[in-house]
Amino acid sequence: MTSAASPMTDEDVRGKVRAWLRDNWKDDLPRAAQWSTSPEMRAWLNKVVDARWAVNRWPAAWYGRGFSDAQAEIVEQEFRAVRAPGAGQDKTQLYAITALSFGTDAMKHRLLRGIITGEIAMCLLYSEPGAGSDLAGVRTRAERDREDFVVNGQKVWTSGAMTADYGMLIARTDWDVPKHQGISFFFLPMKQSGVEVRPLRQVTGESHFNEVFLTDARVPAENLLGGLNKGWRVLQTALAYERSVMGEMARGPRRNADGAANDLVALAREAGRLSDPVLRQQLARVLGYRRVNALNNARAKADLETGTSSSIMSLGKLAMSRILHEEARLRTALLGAGSVLEGDAFPRADDANFLALNAYFTSIGGGTDQIQRNIIGERVLGLPKEPEVDRDIPFRDVRAG
Ligand SMILES: Cc1cc2nc3c(=O)[nH]c(=O)nc-3n(C[C@H](O)[C@H](O)[C@H](O)COP(=O)(O)OP(=O)(O)OC[C@H]3O[C@@H](n4cnc5c(N)ncnc54)[C@H](O)[C@@H]3O)c2cc1C
Numbered sequence: 001m002t003s004a005a006s007p008m009t010d011e012d013v014r015g016k017v018r019a020w021l022r023d024n025w026k027d028d029l030p031r032a033a034q035w036s037t038s039p040e041m042r043a044w045l046n047k048v049v050d051a052r053w054a055v056n057r058w059p060a061a062w063y064g065r066g067f068s069d070a071q072a073e074i075v076e077q078e079f080r081a082v083r084a085p086g087a088g089q090d091k092t093q094l095y096a097i098t099a100l101s102f103g104t105d106a107m108k109h110r111l112l113r114g115i116i117t118g119e120i121a122m123c124l125l126y127s128e129p130g131a132g133s134d135l136a137g138v139r140t141r142a143e144r145d146r147e148d149f150v151v152n153g154q155k156v157w158t159s160g161a162m163t164a165d166y167g168m169l170i171a172r173t174d175w176d177v178p179k180h181q182g183i184s185f186f187f188l189p190m191k192q193s194g195v196e197v198r199p200l201r202q203v204t205g206e207s208h209f210n211e212v213f214l215t216d217a218r219v220p221a222e223n224l225l226g227g228l229n230k231g232w233r234v235l236q237t238a239l240a241y242e243r244s245v246m247g248e249m250a251r252g253p254r255r256n257a258d259g260a261a262n263d264l265v266a267l268a269r270e271a272g273r274l275s276d277p278v279l280r281q282q283l284a285r286v287l288g289y290r291r292v293n294a295l296n297n298a299r300a301k302a303d304l305e306t307g308t309s310s311s312i313m314s315l316g317k318l319a320m321s322r323i324l325h326e327e328a329r330l331r332t333a334l335l336g337a338g339s340v341l342e343g344d345a346f347p348r349a350d351d352a353n354f355l356a357l358n359a360y361f362t363s364i365g366g367g368t369d370q371i372q373r374n375i376i377g378e379r380v381l382g383l384p385k386e387p388e389v390d391r392d393i394p395f396r397d398v399r400a401g
Contacts, residue, residue: 185231
């Protein structure tokens with residue numbers, strides 16, 4: 001993914017992208033459909049990809065411009081300034097980044113563009129009923145059958161499985177080696193008879209995730225990433241990217257009807273609590289954490305660009321989890337007794353309740369807070385490794401449950 005930076009100056013880049021946006025961006029996409037599957041959105045994203053603004057850091061062979069991080073940032077700033085979506089996917093599009101880094105050229109030709117334009121929807125087939133924090137314990141099996149692998153097993157907590165065209169799947173391909181060494185990583189086609197998706201209902205009332213039952217599902221061998229039994233390395237890199245995104249971006253209020261809903265200072269002012277000394281302290285703490293976290297994420301991204309799966313990403317994700325819980329507590333305190341209300345008539349209270357429940361998305365999804373602490377302890381602080389009695393024995397001999 002590393003490519004020599006473009007010889008264009010920063011001012012050239014800014015001028016070029018600004019002119020392109022002026023000529024092409026009309027800001028007429030329905031806001032509610034911003035990240036949905038609307039035809040307008042598809043048409044716009046296709047345009048962004050054709051103009052090579054979607055993944056600037058990538059090489060020209062794969063829709064990019066070989067821009068440096070600083071140049072790509074300029075493009076993203078200009079897109080943000082006019083509220084145009086589609087740029088910066090080389091930083092945020094986990095599926096495309098994983099495909100680019102580890103996929104075969106044939107697979108990249110078939111899928112990469114569709115993933116960037118959103119025409120191909122994706123999901124993550126990692127967690128299983130007996131393997132969540134310890135993903136190396138997956139028991140879903142993939143067995144070679146001529147040009148395909150045949151997959152059997154069960155996944156759970158699969159966000160977006162209902163609409164996904166492909167799932168990034170980890171499955172066991174060798175049971176006679178220790179658990180980390182017998183796992184392979186695939187792009188599994190979801191729309192086939194061997195894949196059954198059953199939705200689960202969340203505490204927020206939404207149904208984003210699902211159980212997925214795999215019965216003789218087929219995946220072409222061409223969709224194997226990183227090599228047979230080499231899936232653990234692919235997974236570690238993909239998880240680091242996922243944590244980096246979760247450490248930077250988190251879902252805001254559900255209704256998000258006005259800008260003030262996201263601005264904590266404006267909320268405190270609106271609630272008449274801006275001069276409350278205790279709440280001011282809490283407010284300053286949340287804003288301070290946000291700033292430090294943004295700087296930390298920039299450092300982690302720089303590490304990741306050198307090709308390492310940065311454990312510093314875990315710091316960012318852990319910090320974001322803390323920020324979201326603290327922010328939910330602050331919103332509740334600002335509203336006082338009114339925070340127990342909910343529904344359309346009480347949008348601020350409804351937001352506070354939603355955010356309090358939804359904060360668990362970040363503190364569980366993509367690896368729990370406890371697991372992030374283990375990673376930080378072992379890989380950042382150099383503390384002794386957590387004992388793992390089944391690490392070096394053939395997976396076939398590991399006790400299930
Ligand atoms: C909103 C959301 C979306 C998700 N989306 C997806 C998805 O799209 N695809 C997917 O595959 N998965 C998804 N997940 C699943 C998620 O990755 C797992 O829930 C998570 O990794 C924890 O696994 P588990 O639920 O099996 O809990 P367990 O691993 O059973 O853990 C239970 C508890 O024990 C603690 N624990 C476990 N091991 C240790 C240890 N070694 N040290 C200290 N504490 C430990 C955990 O922190 C946790 O508190 C999602 C989860 C959420 C909340």
